[in-house]
Amino acid sequence: MRDDSRSKTDGRRHSLLDGWSSPPNIVTYARIALVIVFIIVDIQAGPWGERGVGRRWAATILFIVAASTDKLDGYLARKYNQVTELGKLMDPIADKLLICSALVVASVFGEIWWLVTALFLIRELGITIMRFFVIDAGGQVIAASQVGKFKTLFECVGLALLLAPLGRLGVWYVISARGVILLALALCLYSGFEYVHGVLTGGRR
Template sequence: MNLPNRITIARIFLIPVMMVFLLVDFNFYPNPIVWHSYQLPYNQLIAVIIFIIAASTDGIDGYLARKNNMVTNLGKLLDPLADKLLVAAILISLVEMGKCDSWIAIVIISREFAVTGLRQIALLDGKVVAASSWGKVKTVIQIVAIIAMLINNFPFVFLNIPFDIIATWAAGLITLYSGIDYFIKNKTLLNLSRS
């Protein structure tokens, strides 16, 4: 197994670790980080660090695979799977914690599955659905929104700016738009252009 695939598998293994820190109430260190009116539990801080590490490995494994000519079928399968598992796991956890509206999580997760299905249909037809610029923007905004929710809107909480809510809505809307964009650009794969 090559290095990019090992990095991808490591990302998958980080997901349950992140969820444990996010969802389990650790009584061994109950005092949160407190600064004026801001509070952040230590387990939540550890979870956000794990999320940032996991999210950053997405670009690293793909870059290494392309640069060193190490692209494999296993990597093509695992990389998007790892991305979807990471985003779905964190969004479901944030819904359970009351930090994210369930409809936004449903929109984002549904879009990921729908585009994956579209890509599978394309592969059966011998075609590849390339990542769009909107898809890349969507990924960045999702990561920013998730981090903002995980760190309890720091530092915007001091300015009374609901950046976490704004970023979450932006992530939901751009995710929806990018999904529609994928289907419009690839409608021939679904025979939608024929009457």
């Protein structure tokens, strides 16, 4: 009995690393590497790209590529039946690193309000910590809900608009970009509540 119990515990403990080198997970690792490059280029470009419009465009393209590949790893995972617990954990973390780093740099540059960034960070950090607690308790990683996916979409669209050095289009362009980000924030807070409610009630959505 003791050996069987240990075997079950060991299986649960190591299941997170199953399929760590699968193609979808490698794509996720590459996305995380792109985030680092994006941060460097974005900072070098300066607020609104004042230290280099070319660098700001490069940062925008890097952001869009990193955000778009989110669909690639998910597609590969489903097509080749390589959905893993590690992938379900790392995929949203890669999204959070990209989004949160873009928000922090934008707030440092005065392009978006710190309150908005703080609310995003609190929600994302809280959900990430909760995911680890769920795993530690022996549960499976709860995948992102449909609202959470829409939240990520609006975050990416809004930040891409804000990153693009198109300020010459007028103040309404900046207001529109910020409006999309605020909509994403509303979805962010709602999906966070939805996730917490799912954990507390034993949901596995």
